[in-house]
Amino acid sequence: MATAERQVRVACPDCGLVQRLPLLRRGHIAECRRCERLLAGAATGRVEAPLALALAALLLLTPATIEPLLSVASHGAARTCWLSSGIAGLWHEGFAALAVIVGAFCLAFPYVYLIALILVLAALRLGARAHLGPTFRWIMRLRPWMMLEIFLVGCFVAYSRLRLVVGVQVLAGGWCLMGATLALLLTLTQLDERTVWEVLPLRRARQYSRWHSDRRAGGRGDPGRAIACTACELLVSDAHAGGACPRCAAALHDRKPFAFRATAALVAAGFLLYIPANALPVLTLVSFGNEQSNTIITGVLELIRNRLWPLALIVFLASIVVPLLKLCGLTWMLLATYQGSPRTLIARTRFYRLIDTVGSWSNIDVFVASVLVALLQFGAIARAQAGAGLTAFAAVVILTMIATRTFDTRLMWDAEQGEMNRDA
Numbered sequence: 001m002a003t004a005e006r007q008v009r010v011a012c013p014d015c016g017l018v019q020r021l022p023l024l025r026r027g028h029i030a031e032c033r034r035c036e037r038l039l040a041g042a043a044t045g046r047v048e049a050p051l052a053l054a055l056a057a058l059l060l061l062t063p064a065t066i067e068p069l070l071s072v073a074s075h076g077a078a079r080t081c082w083l084s085s086g087i088a089g090l091w092h093e094g095f096a097a098l099a100v101i102v103g104a105f106c107l108a109f110p111y112v113y114l115i116a117l118i119l120v121l122a123a124l125r126l127g128a129r130a131h132l133g134p135t136f137r138w139i140m141r142l143r144p145w146m147m148l149e150i151f152l153v154g155c156f157v158a159y160s161r162l163r164l165v166v167g168v169q170v171l172a173g174g175w176c177l178m179g180a181t182l183a184l185l186l187t188l189t190q191l192d193e194r195t196v197w198e199v200l201p202l203r204r205a206r207q208y209s210r211w212h213s214d215r216r217a218g219g220r221g222d223p224g225r226a227i228a229c230t231a232c233e234l235l236v237s238d239a240h241a242g243g244a245c246p247r248c249a250a251a252l253h254d255r256k257p258f259a260f261r262a263t264a265a266l267v268a269a270g271f272l273l274y275i276p277a278n279a280l281p282v283l284t285l286v287s288f289g290n291e292q293s294n295t296i297i298t299g300v301l302e303l304i305r306n307r308l309w310p311l312a313l314i315v316f317l318a319s320i321v322v323p324l325l326k327l328c329g330l331t332w333m334l335l336a337t338y339q340g341s342p343r344t345l346i347a348r349t350r351f352y353r354l355i356d357t358v359g360s361w362s363n364i365d366v367f368v369a370s371v372l373v374a375l376l377q378f379g380a381i382a383r384a385q386a387g388a389g390l391t392a393f394a395a396v397v398i399l400t401m402i403a404t405r406t407f408d409t410r411l412m413w414d415a416e417q418g419e420m421n422r423d424a
C-alpha cells in the first residue's frame, strides 16, 4: 500500500520541529533536520509483509505456549518447563507481583499485541479503515511492554546456568519460541507506523482538519500554532488542545501533561528502590545442602567464575549498567530542562532514544529467575528460590520505563527557545 503521493508535514516527536517529509523512494529514510530522529524508515508503504510475519509469529507462539520449552534431569528425577511454569513457580513462592509481571510481559501482551496487529493490518488490507485509530494506538503503546525477545535471552541465560548443575534439553516448545521471537522481531522491522496512520481517516474531519501553515493549503483563516498528537503525530491547530485526537482518540496536548513532575517523582522512587534491588538477594540456589544467595552483582560474578563471559557481559549491561544509565540520564535531562540549558541538546536527545530502546532489557534477571524457579526444584539436591531483591529490582525497571514514557524531550528543546514551562 503506497503512502499518499504528496509531501506530508510532520512534527518531530523528539524535538517538536514541524517540517515537511520529502517524498521518499522505497528503501530511503528521512531524519529530523534538527535532532536527527528517524522520521520515516525503509519499511514505509508496506502492510502485507508485517501482516504475513505477524501471522507466522502467532502461529509459532501457540505451540511455544502449549509445548514444554526445556527439560532438566538430575539424579534420576526430571522436570519440564512451559512458558507458564515460571509464572506459576513465582506465584506459589509468594511473589505474586512478579508472577503477574512475567505473565503480562511474556505471555499475555505478546498474544494481545499480535492478535490486535493482525486484525488491524488485515482490515487495512481488505479496505476497512473506520474506527481502527484507537486500537492501533493501544497496539503501539503496548509494544515496549511486550518482552518475548528478552524472555528468550533470559531462557538462554537460565539454560547456560542450569547446564552447570543438571542435564538440560531444549524441547519442541523452546524451538517454536525461538521461531516466534524471530518472526516477531522481523514484524517490527517491517511495520511502519506512519504508513498505517496516514491511511486512517479522521473522525469529524470537517471540525478538526489538519493543521497547515500556509493558507493556500489550509484554505480557512488563521491556522494557529500546530500541536502534534503524541500517539499518531497528527498535526492540528492548538485551538483543539484538551480535546481528543480525531484520528486515534488520544488526548491532545501541546506537551505531555505533568511531564516534568511525574518523571522527577518516578526517578526519585527508582533511586530509592535501586538500593534494596542491589543489596538484597535476587536468587537463592541450594545445591547438596549448600545455600548460596546471589544479589545482582554476585550473580554476574558467578557467571564470570563459570567462564560464561558473553552471558556475564549481557547480564552486567542489562541489570547493572542500563538501570543506572536510565536513572542518571533522566536526572541529567530533568536538571538541564529545569535550568533551561540550550547546550548538548542533540546529545541528550540521542541519549534519551538510547535509554528508551534498551530500557526493557533490564528485565532479563527477572525472567532468568522465573525459569530457574520453575525448573530447579529437586529438593536438597538442587533448588532455586526467588529473593526479595528481585521484586525491588523489577520495580526499578518498571518505574524507569514509565519515567522514560512520561518525560517529554520537547521540553528540553523548548528550553532552547526560552519557552520552558516548569509546571508542565
Ligand SMILES: [Zn+2]
Residues within 6 Å of the ligand: 012, 013, 014, 015, 016, 017, 032, 033, 034, 035, 036, 037
Ligand atoms: Zn527532531
Ligand SMILES: [Zn+2]
Residues within 6 Å of the ligand: 229, 230, 231, 232, 233, 234, 245, 246, 247, 248, 249, 250
Ligand atoms: Zn492521534
